[in-house]
Amino acid sequence: MDKYELRAIVLSGGLLSVFFFAVLYNSYSRKIDMPTCIPFDKTFEESKVKEIDKGLYEIYLVARMWTFDPEEIEIPAGSTVDFYLTSIDVVHGFHINEKGVNMMAVPGSINKITTRFEQPGIYRFVCNEFCGTGHQNMAGTIIVK
Amino acid sequence: MTISRPLKTTLLLGLTMPMSLFILGVYNGVMQTLYRAGVLQQHDVAGINYYQGLTMHGVINAIVLTTFFAVIFGHYTIVHYLRKEPPKWSYITSIVFMITGSVIALVVMVLGKASVLYTFYAPLQAAPLFYIGTAMLIIGSWIAFAGWVPLWFEWKRENPLSKMPIAILGTFVNFTMWFMASIPVIYELLALLTPWAMGIREKINVPETRTLFWMFGHPLVYFWILPAYIGYYTMLPKIAGGKLYSGNAARLAFLLFLILSTPVGVHHQFSEGGISPSIKLWVSILTFGVSLPSFMTAFTVGASLEYAGKKRGAKGVFQWMARLPWFRKDNYLFGYFICGLILFIFGGLSGIVNGSYTLNQLVHNTGWVPGHFHLTVAGPSILFILGLTLYMFNHVSGKPLKHRATATIIPYLWTIGVAMLAHGLMAGGLMGEPRRTNMGLTYTNPESHLFNSAWVPSSTMTMLGGIIMGTAALLYFVIFFRMAFSRPTTTPKIEMIESEELHIEKPIPLLLNMRPWIILAIILVASTYYPSFKEVFKYSKPVDNRFDMENPANLNRNNE
Numbered sequence: 281m282d283k284y285e286l287r288a289i290v291l292s293g294g295l296l297s298v299f300f301f302a303v304l305y306n307s308y309s310r311k312i313d314m315p316t317c318i319p320f321d322k323t324f325e326e327s328k329v330k331e332i333d334k335g336l337y338e339i340y341l342v343a344r345m346w347t348f349d350p351e352e353i354e355i356p357a358g359s360t361v362d363f364y365l366t367s368i369d370v371v372h373g374f375h376i377n378e379k380g381v382n383m384m385a386v387p388g389s390i391n392k393i394t395t396r397f398e399q400p401g402i403y404r405f406v407c408n409e410f411c412g413t414g415h416q417n418m419a420g421t422i423i424v425k
Numbered sequence: 426m427t428i429s430r431p432l433k434t435t436l437l438l439g440l441t442m443p444m445s446l447f448i449l450g451v452y453n454g455v456m457q458t459l460y461r462a463g464v465l466q467q468h469d470v471a472g473i474n475y476y477q478g479l480t481m482h483g484v485i486n487a488i489v490l491t492t493f494f495a496v497i498f499g500h501y502t503i504v505h506y507l508r509k510e511p512p513k514w515s516y517i518t519s520i521v522f523m524i525t526g527s528v529i530a531l532v533v534m535v536l537g538k539a540s541v542l543y544t545f546y547a548p549l550q551a552a553p554l555f556y557i558g559t560a561m562l563i564i565g566s567w568i569a570f571a572g573w574v575p576l577w578f579e580w581k582r583e584n585p586l587s588k589m590p591i592a593i594l595g596t597f598v599n600f601t602m603w604f605m606a607s608i609p610v611i612y613e614l615l616a617l618l619t620p621w622a623m624g625i626r627e628k629i630n631v632p633e634t635r636t637l638f639w640m641f642g643h644p645l646v647y648f649w650i651l652p653a654y655i656g657y658y659t660m661l662p663k664i665a666g667g668k669l670y671s672g673n674a675a676r677l678a679f680l681l682f683l684i685l686s687t688p689v690g691v692h693h694q695f696s697e698g699g700i701s702p703s704i705k706l707w708v709s710i711l712t713f714g715v716s717l718p719s720f721m722t723a724f725t726v727g728a729s730l731e732y733a734g735k736k737r738g739a740k741g742v743f744q745w746m747a748r749l750p751w752f753r754k755d756n757y758l759f760g761y762f763i764c765g766l767i768l769f770i771f772g773g774l775s776g777i778v779n780g781s782y783t784l785n786q787l788v789h790n791t792g793w794v795p796g797h798f799h800l801t802v803a804g805p806s807i808l809f810i811l812g813l814t815l816y817m818f819n820h821v822s823g824k825p826l827k828h829r830a831t832a833t834i835i836p837y838l839w840t841i842g843v844a845m846l847a848h849g850l851m852a853g854g855l856m857g858e859p860r861r862t863n864m865g866l867t868y869t870n871p872e873s874h875l876f877n878s879a880w881v882p883s884s885t886m887t888m889l890g891g892i893i894m895g896t897a898a899l900l901y902f903v904i905f906f907r908m909a910f911s912r913p914t915t916t917p918k919i920e921m922i923e924s925e926e927l928h929i930e931k932p933i934p935l936l937l938n939m940r941p942w943i944i945l946a947i948i949l950v951a952s953t954y955y956p957s958f959k960e961v962f963k964y965s966k967p968v969d970n971r972f973d974m975e976n977p978a979n980l981n982r983n984n985e
């Protein structure tokens with residue numbers, strides 16, 4: 281292979297490694313939480329909002345055609361929330377844009393993510409996976425006081 | 426080369442049929458942008474509702490048109506380079522399967538019985554015929570491939586000293602990958618979804634179907650783009666007036682696609698449970714790996730273009746760009762190639778964002794995603810399809826291509842449209858605009874309590890881009906069908922543009938033999954998907970859900 285061609289390949293490979301390490305570095309230094317898996321269990325199909333410890337909430341969020349249950353959530357500023365998400369009918373999405381929380385609600389499977397709400401305010405979330413004719417109505421709010 | 430009658434009919438039918446459907450695909454695309462911008466604040470127009478239209482848009486544009494094109498372009502390339510026609514049974518059976526399958530799927534979609542989008546995620550259910558039609562289309566493309574393989578071995582026996590031509594390698598890599606990757610989706614369609622939709626099979630494991638789909642869905646995007654890559658390596662240098670910079674780099678790029686495109690599908694599942702973060706991280710690394718051959722293509726093709734410009738007397742670092750054959754009526758194909766390449770720079774970079782495990786969180790299922798892939802599939806892929814369809818139809822039918830000036834400007838107009846559409850969707854996506862959503866009913870409707878004013882400017886930009894794309898497409902349909910309905914003036918023939926290589930490189934044996942690469946591909950697929958499926962079955966349970974998109978009542982419980 282031509283020597284310039286080889287250099288180009290090495291350069292592209294190098295660039296990609298830089299990108300990749302930037303991703304890793306940021307993920308760890310900012311402790312970005314990612315959706316993780318929990319074995320399926322029926323208890324997650326009942327919605328609940330529970331303060332398990334001071335400033336620590338567990339929210340079981342259930343998506344169905346075409347609402348979230350609960351649709352409106354109130355928590356104090358500075359809370360850390362474990363969201364457990366599932367669906368009881370078709371596939372839905374759950375996206376809080378301001379928090380970068382973005383996960384799928386898949387029936388027969390549980391999704392989990394942890395996030396912290398520092399700033400008081402109203403955080404809107406939407407369903408971002410097509411789930412039938414009412415899909416565009418499926419949204420909710422988290423009120424952080 | 427001259428061409429037999431049945432093959433000629435097959436090729437012309439295989440070009441015209443999907444192009445006619447594409448009218449419907451484009452119509453729905455433009456309508457989507459109007460709904461999303463809030464210009465249309467309703468459920469449906471002319472009896473087609475948003476999600477039904479979006480299903481047609483995805484299925485026709487991204488599955489039907491692209492698969493037909495890959496097959497017809499494959500026939501054309503094979504006949505040109507190997508100087509033989511595939512066996513008649515193969516191309517006839519193939520086209521019959523593909524047309525029947527597409528027509529079945531189309532009818533079901535038009536009747537509104539399959540509004541499940543082109544990803545057909547269970548437990549939303551389509552009529553069983555939709556799954557069967559889609560499977561027939563895919564199986565039809567396998568049959569065409571089966572007809573090419575013996576030709577290659579025959580050619581090899583007759584030409585023991587010749588290297589496999591790059592275009593043939595590209596075609597074989599593409600269809601080998603396609604065949605491997607579509608086995609899981611055929612299994613999903615025929616063994617899981619069809620019996621489930623018919624009510625024979627009660628339960629369905631949703632994460633399992635999603636994983637099977639994406640085993641196919643990601644390689645699908647390479648299946649869309651590889652014909653264009655073949656064109657960039659073997660045709661563009663000649664069209665631009667130069668030579669291919671490095672043939673070995675081209676070969677290596679194709680072979681890397683062969684091994685890396687199938688095991689990365691899990692990156693579409695970064696934000697769902699059921700698959701652990703460690704597998705997702707591994708897939709993220711593989712995804713970075715698969716962008717390497719695209720980078721290489723950018724360099725090799727860029728160098729070939731620079732050489733072409735310099736041959737025309739360009740000096741310095743940048744002047745070669747100006748010396749390329751822009752806007753030349755006698756060389757209308759150039760625009761279809763170069764515009765695709767320009768869009769692909771942005772398509773590739775935004776793709777790296779999607780593939781970066783944690784960054785994906787910000788963009789998953791937002792408008793960013795369709796913004797990204799219109800820069801690829803509605804960029805280089807479709808521009809190559811449009812350009813080559815004119816070129817191949819013109820040669821195979823012997824009918825004259827009129828309005829060459831219009832044919833020349835179409836790709837530039839389309840590119841302006843795509844750039845605006847993608848900008849609107851990506852900007853909106855970063856502000857949380859959801860994809861696959863009839864936003865005109867709520868989010869961009871000031872009367873709704875869900876109205877979000879931040880999404881109005883971005884979706885308006887998307888709409889303007891969509892209208893420009895629609896205009897370019899309209900011009901294209903006029904010239905294509907004008908040609909299709911005119912009388913032949915020259916003898917039908919198959920003739921491809923062939924670039925030369927700049928320097929004679931030493932052949933590298935590893936780059937001339939596909940076998941070790943196929944084995945490596947299988948190993949990589951197994952080592953990624955064995956643990957993925959193990960986790961899917963460990964963490965998730967089958968459900969007896971089955972839903973129609975109109976109704977939140979479970980169809981499986983109705984008959985209790």
Ligand code: HEM
Nearest residue numbers: 454455457483486487542795803807860861862891894895
């Ligand atoms: C006139 C040209 C086009 C316009 C205006 C257009 C517009 C759009 C828009 C706005 C969306 C997003 C809809 C949503 O998520 O709610 C979309 C989705 C899509 N488009 Fe296009 N598009 C065009 C051409 C194409 C072409 C040429 C292709 C492929 C060859 C294509 C493939 C797709 C696919 C696969 C989707 C995703 C469908 C889904 O999410 O299920 N589009 N298009």
Ligand SMILES: [Cu+2]
Nearest residue numbers: 407409411415
């Ligand atoms: Cu939804």
Ligand SMILES: [Cu+2]
Nearest residue numbers: 643690692693
């Ligand atoms: Cu992908």
